Amino acid sequence: MDLSQQKLTKEEWDALEVPINNEEKVILKMIIDGYENLNIVSNDTKSIISYMKITDDIDFYTDWLYKEYFMSIVEKLRKKYDYQFTYTPIVKKLKKIKSSEQIRIRNFDKKIDDNKLFIFEYILLDFIKKLSKNNDKHSFYFYTLTRLLNSKINLLNDHVLLFCNNVLEKHITKISRKNLIKQSYEFIEKNKYLNKYEDKKLYQHQKMLFSAVKNQGAKLLLYQAPTGMGKTLSPIGLSKHKKIIFVCAAKHVGMQLAKSCISMEIPIAIAFGCLDASDIRLHYYAAKDFVKNRKTGGIFRVDNSVGDKVEIIISDVKSYLCSMNYMLAFNKAEDIVWFWDEPTITLDYTEHPFHNILKNNWQQNTIPNVILSSATLPKQNEIYGCISSFRSKFPMSNIQEITSYECKKTIPILDVKGHIVLPHLIFENYEDVKKCVNYLNTNKTILRHFDLGEITRFILYVNKKNLLKERYTINTYFQDINNINVIKLKEYYVLILSKLKKSYEEIYQHFQSKKQPLHTSVVKITTNDAHTLTDGPTIYLTNDVNKIGNFYLKVTNIKENELEKLHDIIDLNNEIQKEIDELMKTEKERADKVAAQLGDKAMERVGRDTKEFQLQQEYKKNLSKLMVKIKKVELNSEYIPNSLDHLRKYINKPKDSKAFTSNVKDEVVEKIVQLKIDNNYKILLLMGIGVFNNDLEVQSNTNSKEENEKIKACRDYMAIMKELAVKQHLYLIIASSDYIYGTNYNFCHGYIAKDLQDITKEKLIQGLGRVGRKNNKLDYSIRLRSDNLIRKLLLEEESKQEVINMNKLFQ
Template sequence: MDLTQRKLTKEEWESLEVPLPEKEMKILKMIHDSFTNVNFVSNDSISLNTYMKVLSDFELYNYHFYKLYFMKYINEIIKKFKLKMVFDIKKKKIKKLKKADEFRIKNLQKKIKDVKNIIYEYILLDVCILFLKSSDNEKSKWYYTIKRLLQNNVVNINMYIIEFINTLLDLYKNKMEKLKHILVKNAEVYIEKNVYLSKYCNLELYEHQKKIFTISKNENPKCILYQAPTGTGKTLSPIGLKNKYKIIFVCAAKHVGLQLAKACISMEIPIAIAFGCRDVGDIRLHYYAAKEIVRNRRSGGIFRVDNSVGDKVEIIISDIQSYLYSMRYMQAFNENKDILWYWDEPTITLDYEQHEFHEILKNNWQKNEIPNVILSSATLPDKDKILPMVYGFKNKFKKCEVYEVKSYDCKKTISLIDANGHVIMPHIIANNNKKKLKTFSKYINNNKTLLRHVDVKELSKFIYFVNKHDLIKDVYKIDNYFETVESIDIISIKLYYLKIIKSIKEMPDKLWLKYKNNFKKEYTSNIKITTSDSYTLTDGPTIFLAENVENLALFYLKASNIPKEELLKLIKIIEENEVYRKELDKVVFEEKERQDKISDKKTDKDNKMDSKEYQKLEEFDRKVSMLKSKIKPIQLKSRYIPNTKQHIAANLNINIMNSIDKHRVERCFKSEIDDEIVEEIMLLDVRDEWKILLLMGIGVFVEHKSKQYRDIMKKLAQEQKLYLILASSDYIYGTNYQFCHGYLGKDLENMTQEKMMQAFGRVGRKNNQLEYTIRIRDNHIIEKLYSEDEEKLEIDNMNDLFG
């Protein structure tokens, strides 16, 4: 775990200035602006009125647009599908369009075909056609899709289109309401991975953000226990909270703080940075927060900042050791009641009985003077488990309220896979044991974050099986439980699943065996990830967590089946390059020493071509060029680089290819590492094995003496250039990179429940509906997921350190 408390480097400061993509900026602006109205909803989809920049007289334009662009299209739909309906708008006394507007609308006729695919009314009508021409089973998908699309907050949709679609849906309503079981049975395809629903969805706050913003508006001192799944915007919430408070954002992992800093700078929010501070004087202001500055006379750029003047600072981003300095700094310019301490992942290191951070954490908590605190973590203990800490805070700050904000967003599923390649499901683990099912149901109900790891495809099959064989009361049958089609979504289906496993009747052994025999493996094999199983790792990078990372890395290097002579050839080149690298380092070091000695004595004459100094510099450049030219380029054959075409051809024979999902093979993920990065890594002082693994697209995160290697690996991970990262379980706290797949190694059997959930949170952090899996290599730890852990070291430490 890289929790080293260091000041920002020049490169890290410069990286903060890189603008974020437009899509991310929209999200940040929405979070910021929604603080005053938490129910604010927007949608980027474009209606024809919006496209034509209509700002008033909507009834007038709706009528003319309908007559000109939609009426013929709708009449064709009615005729083609022989719909028993008449749809005609009554002729209204509508005033005439102005000449200029008539001209604009006629001009649109020339390019309407080119823009149809972005106009929301046409998108709605296209889905209506998909509905009408689909089979009876598929009709429920498109009926549901239309219903959801109509609920979106798209501005100024043509009223006549809405009227037509509602009339059409009414024709089929009775029939569709009787097909709710088809919708639930196919929920993965019809709902969860429905491209129309994800592509055209609204942009709004998560429910937990709405709650946190609402509670934070209370004037009394407050401690908010903020528990929400990873990847749902918790660390961006300060961007909204800063509308009311000056924020001290504290994080143990520098990378997390840097991402917030980058977001703030993109939003032009004045920030300060407090990393690796030994006193208040080490705090640095970003230029947006600088009040007292000295400018360069020639360029006009900022030459010097007075970091002691911080009254413009809205958010200060701090590491753990610098918290008290950050607090004093903010107190110098603000009253305590106007400051909020936002502590990200306060349980870091609390899964250890002893850790050097514990004393710092205790000291920060005891000496804290800020009455408004948010403790934010996906695995934060419930309030009733940390009462000594709660009472201690209440005693310190009179009239204080302690709130809990809990969320279980599970719009996307991150499936769990066991060591044998089966999807992990609570009812399968229970193995027809009714008592266990009730226990699992109760525990998941109290810890609903686990719902995101309940596979939709498998739960849909189980729900359908249970309904079909009358294993639940009538009141719990699909058609009775869900009142309308609109009441069905992924969350409601998962909650329904919990109800079923809690109330299911005793299942005869024969029937259970019948179900179990049809429970197929998701993967016949999934551990040979450098050879024949690499195709199962799709859409993005993979992280493999283990205790002994070094052994794991060497195992995969050996398992990659790179011929001995090929390895020896690579190692020989690396060793030869190493000789020249050391010589190069020596030349550069000696020149630096020489330059340091003469720096004060240099004159303008030394820059002339006939001077001795100029000649020495030329000689230095010649030596460097000569040594660099001797360093040979190093390449690994494509057949040994996972998921290249040559690698797949070499590792998947015809029999395997015929038995696997072709679509999965098409989406398999491979590394993209530039030659310049490879050359840079080859010149570093790290093990030869790590260099060869890098050529395969595999990064090894262990304790390296080379900081440069660590930094390059982090950069490659952030840019999703690596195919696979091998790291220890502590690495989970130091990253919020995007992974599509994760592995928990066999040697993690002592991992706490909370840390396991933190590990799960590394996967599927973005909003994309891709294929996400977490693959557990030791089946013994699976049952730990769904039952209360008797030993809660994190809870004991929280009460001990903060009570």
């Protein structure tokens, strides 16, 4: 991984000014407000009162609106299905409706049919209608309605709410908990209504973090939560009450936080590639001393040495001490928090040049409030050396673990044959099951990779066979239907695994006999198996990105004449590009020489009858001649994974497929083709495949000019690939395992290559965390190319390289 950070370019600064969308702003506002109000809840769904913006006489309008809009619907349902419900008004005395409210009501009536689609009371009553039909979706509507009634909808009509609860009470006797669990994949994971109407609130780990930071005195907080669960947004909540030094090894992560801060008008500073504090740059919101542009009125020049207003400084690891000293110049140490994102980066290596930087940062740190944040942070009892050194520097300090395993989605792991990986499907020996359960009880983040469908089959089988004591059966454990959710079902699975010692052999043999692969083949991802990669991009992690890239290029079986044609066009374009580069270089040298003699202003006033004008026209003419010789590079669509022609070739019903394909525009292809990189990279791009190779040499004076040009071309290629990854325009990204720390892109599927068998468990979990970061309702999978990784993932490791290094370096 390239850990060297450069200062932000003008283009990168400009990119930070692009606002985030309104939905993200709502989340960030909630995080900011949540620091003071940990139980903050928001829900965008409108009740009829909140939609009409009625703020006075709420009880009166609750009665009036119920009678006007809902009573007829309720009465019709009550009579038809014999529901018990009596309307009892809240307010006994009627009064005249204000004229302002009458206008709102008339406007509402004009669009009443449209309003019924998103007013929550109408939505609830529609579910009651569907539930009352007692068809095969009866349990689905019952479960969904039960969950929706828990949503915190502002000013929800009390009469409608009471009626809904009465209906649920009548139907609950018809509901089988076993059936709910059997259908849990459809009822819970794929239930679009739960996601659409769910409350927005802080994650539990954010509540715990905010509470811990408020405590007086020095503190070291070990902050662990799964990837994609808002850890890197937590500093925004802390920033209104503490000054934050956010340290990250991946520039991309820091840039994303900076963009969020600017959208929320939080004053920030940037410290990337700093030799000292003079290299730190302030965003305009943080500028205190500045010069305005006389013409535009905007800020023209900022005094970056004055950082009084900075609330968050975003720093790379190498610049931490510069950032620390900068913030200490304006704030007391106890008012600052060092938030260190992914502190275990490079600690999976026995030796690494980065280790000395990490060691110096830790030893020279004088900030008493430290947050170590990672999805794979070692436990407190493992890093005794690190904790001991912190306590010796900051006596009476508080050490606290903040651990979360919240996950609403399932991202199943598949073995090399396409079978789902779960303990009861893997371990023949119950001793291994016990070891696995012990590990899972302290490392529940792995549960997000346990397939809900297979878990429910296991749960139903052991209950049907009466293999559990009464207190562990479904009806006893899930007395409250609201507890039937993804997390509780997975916890229940782990619990009953530990109670089945006597019958485990029988259980294991039963499921082995029923074992079926999720996909019969998962290896041929550019041909036969491409259609199994659905909904979004795929990441393939490997030690040798070029080997994997060349392998998939070879097995795609592009016809020899097609390949030759592509290579000929690319080679021809490369030669033309060399001529263009040489022509542009010669013209620049000539123009610079003339400008030095005549001056820039004289060059701007060149007349048509001058020799200089004729030379410029001749240059443009020659350049145009070369440009038109460049040929368009395109690949036959049957070789582009999951294009329509490709799908027709490999599956029966291509139009019904959810298969994901690339979307690489012609202008991007043109940019890539012009780069001085391996031709195979160019052909892979045409297929929608990007190769992320970070193992680049650093440009330096000791490199030859040709070497530095090659390195620059590789970096330009990487920049384009990252842009395509952000936009989700690539079908597949092949990357080294170190790349996982430099991205928060959203992948739907991931491959872990055979050559990563020596990867540490922590890094393996980080790799798995690249998949399924956002949308809950897509199909996800992790596909292992070696089954040896399964035991590493499910069992405790005796020796952990990250732990060894933390205790060695952080002391």
